[in-house]
Amino acid sequence: MGICFSAEEQYQFSQQQNYQKKTSPAGKKTAVYLMKSDCQDSSVGKVSASGGLSLAPKNIKDLQSNPGYENVDIFTYEEMKVATKQFRPDYILGEGGFGVVYKGVIDDSVRAGYKSTKVAIKELNPEGFQGDREWLAEVNYLGQLSHPNLVKLIGYCCEDDHRLLVYEYMAMGSLEKHLFRRVGCTLTWSKRMKIALDAAKGLAFLHGAERSIIYRDLKTANILLDEGYNAKLSDFGLAKDGPRGDQTHVSTRVMGTYGYAAPEYVMTGHLTSRSDVYGFGVLLLEMLLGKRAMDKSRPCREHNLVEWARPLLNHNKKLLRIIDPRMDGQYGTKALMKVAGLAYQCLSQNPKGRPLMNHVVEVLETLKDDGDAQEEVMTNLHSRGKSVTLYDASSDSQGTRDGDGQRRRRPESGRSKSEASVDTDKYVSALSEPDTTKI
Template identity: 45%
Template structure:
C-alpha cells in the first residue's frame, strides 16, 4: 500500500536542522529533552550546514567528500532534490559526520585503520590476521548470511568482520550494493563500515565494533540486570534518530527491512546504533513500494510485507513499533510459552495500549521488572508511538521522523494519529493480521512454529557484536 507523504517537505526541513545533537538525559535521567531544549538545539544546528557524498570507486575503495553549503536553505534543498541517485546527501553537523582525511586507501591496506578517514579495502590475509585465522573463539554472531568475528586492528582497536556464506543468496550484486549503501551513511546512531574485502571465494565486511552487545541481549538475556527506564528511553530515541536519517536524509531513501532488537547495538554509554544493512534496499522517490522476496525476521514484519512482499518505509515503522513494545513490556515479539492467542506481542498489547492511554494508567502494559519506576510522561509518549507504529494499515502509520519527534520532545504539535482513533478497526485489524502472520509462518517455517531469525537460528553467547548476520 502506498505510504502517505503529506507534509514531508516541512518535516524534512525541521529534521535536517535537528540532527546536530542527541538529546541528553534530562532532570529525570532520560534522553528525552523538553520542547524548549529541542527548539534551542534546532536553532544551534541551523548555524552549521554541511553535506557529504560517498561514492564507491571500482578497484580503489570509497571516497567521502565534504563541502560547506553557503547557499540559502531553499537553494540547498533544490540542489539536493536534483542530486544524483548515488549520493546520500543531507545536512549534518560535525557530531554525526565522519570527515575524510584524504584520498581513499589502496587495496594494500595503507591508512586503512583510521575509522575517521575514508573507507578502505582489506586483503584477505589482513583479515585472517585480524581475526586470528577466523578462530571459532572469536565468533560473536551468526545468521542467515554468515558469521561475524571479533578482530583487532594493528593499533589495537576492535572491529567486527562479517564473513558471508558462499551461496547464502547474497550475490555479488547484492554484496556490492550493501557496501555502496553503508559507505554513504555517516551518523552517530548507525554502525560504521570500516572496510571490505572481495576475492574470488570470499566476501567480507569490516564494521566498527560496538562493545555492549545488543538491545535483545539486555532485554531478554538470562541473569542480566533489569534495564532501567532512562536507558530504554535513550535507546528508543537514538534508534529512531538513526532510522529517520535513513528514511529522510538519504537520497534515494534507504529502507532497512530487518529492524529488530538484535540489530540495535549498544555502546558502553547505552547509545543505540542501528546495524545490519544487508537487507536494506534503495527506493526511487517516484516509487511507492518495492515488490521483492520477503526477507526479515518473524515477529517484526509488517502484515503487508509478510503476506505480499510489498515494502515501504512504513514497513520499517511497524518493525520499530514492535521494538518499542519490547522496551515497554519486556516481552519478546513472539513467545510460544504464552497462552493461545497471546503469543504475538503486537496482538497481546493492542487492547492494553488502548486501555492504558484511555485511563492514563500504564501498570498493565509496563514491564513488571521496572516495578513502576518510570516517568509517566515518557511512558505515555512511548506507548502512543508504539500504538501508532503497529497499525495494520501502512497508510495510517506515522513516518519515522514523526515517531522520533514524539519520543524526543513532548511537543503537542506532533500528531501521530493520522486521523485514526486508537483501537479503530480500520487502523488495526487483529484477525487480518493473525491470518497474514499465520500464512507467513507456514511459508517460512513449514509449520514447525519456529520464531528464530529467518535462515539461521541466532545463538546468544554473551558477546557484543556489530552485525549479527
C-alpha cells in the same frame, strides 16, 4: 540479515488472511498469494536523477572501480586472519544466517602504519541464507552513508570465496542480548528510551535522505550498542531505495524477520517507509514489555506480541499489568502512556495512520530530559544505599503483570483507511481516564 518468508509459508498465509479480514470490504473477494516471487527487486542503490547514492555494484569488479567508497578500506584475507588470530573460536561474537562475526584488532601488525582499531569482522557463509547480493548491498549503503546512529563500515575483504565485512566495534553487542536476558538485565527505562530514540534517528535519516532508503530489517538483533549504550543500526543487506517520482511504493520479494514485517507488505509485497515505521512499533513494544515479537513458548494467544498486546496499550491499568516488571519504579505515568500511544500509532494496520519517523523522534525527544534527570536521582539514591519508587502500581491488585490467566479478547481490528492519525497528547489524556474493564 532477515530471511525470506517463503520458509514459513503457513505463517505468512495466516498473516495475509488476517490483513484481508481487517482491510477488505465486507463481502468482497480477494486473492491470496503466498509470495510475490515475480516482482522486480533490482532497484537497490540506483542513482536518482538529482544525485544521491552511487549506482549499486552488480559484482565485485564494479564495486572496486566505483569512486563512491573512498573511505572504505580493502583488506586481504591474510590480514583478516591476523586481525582475528586465525579466526580463533574464542573471538566469536555471534552467528546468524549470514555467517560468523569475530572480534579483532587492525593495527601495525596487520597493516603497516595502521592505527590500532578494535573491529567486528563478519564472514559471509557461502551456504547461508544470504549471498553476494546482500553482501554488496551492505557495502553499497554503509560504504556511502555516514550518521551517528548507523554502524560504521571500516572496510571489506573479497578474495576467491571469501567475503568479509569490517565494522567499528560495538562493545555492548546487540540490544537483543540485553533486552531478553533472563537475569541481570541492566536496561533501565531511561536506557531503553535512549536506545529507541537513537534507532528512530537512524531510520529518520534513511527516510529523509536525498533518495529515501527503506531499512526493511529492523529488529533487536540489528541494533548494536557501544559502551555508553548509544545505539546504531547495522546490517543493511535487505535495505532498498524507496519509491521515486510518481511511485507510491516499491514492489519487491517479501523478505524480513517474522513478527516485524508490516501486514500490507507481507500481503502485497508493496514496500514503503511506513513499513519501517511498523517495525519500529514492534521494537518499541518489545522494549516496553521485555518480550520477543514472536515466541511460541508463551501461552497460545500471546504467540504474536502485537496481536495480543496492541489492544491493551490504550488502557492504562491493562498496560501496567503487562509492562516489563524489571522497570518497576523507573518511569512516570505520563511518559509511559506517551510511549505506549506512540507504539499504538506505529502498529496501525493502516499505513497512512502511522506517523513519520521524524514525528517519532520528536515525541521521544520530549522524554529524554526527564529520563536523564530521573536516572540521575535513582543513581544517587542507590549509591547512598537507599531505594526509591517513582511510580507504584501495586495498588492495582487485579490480575498479574503479564496478563496470564485473564479472559481472552479478540484482537483489535485496527483503524480504517479513512481514520485520522492519533494526536499523542490527546491520547495520553484519554488514557488517564479510569478504566473499569478487565482483561
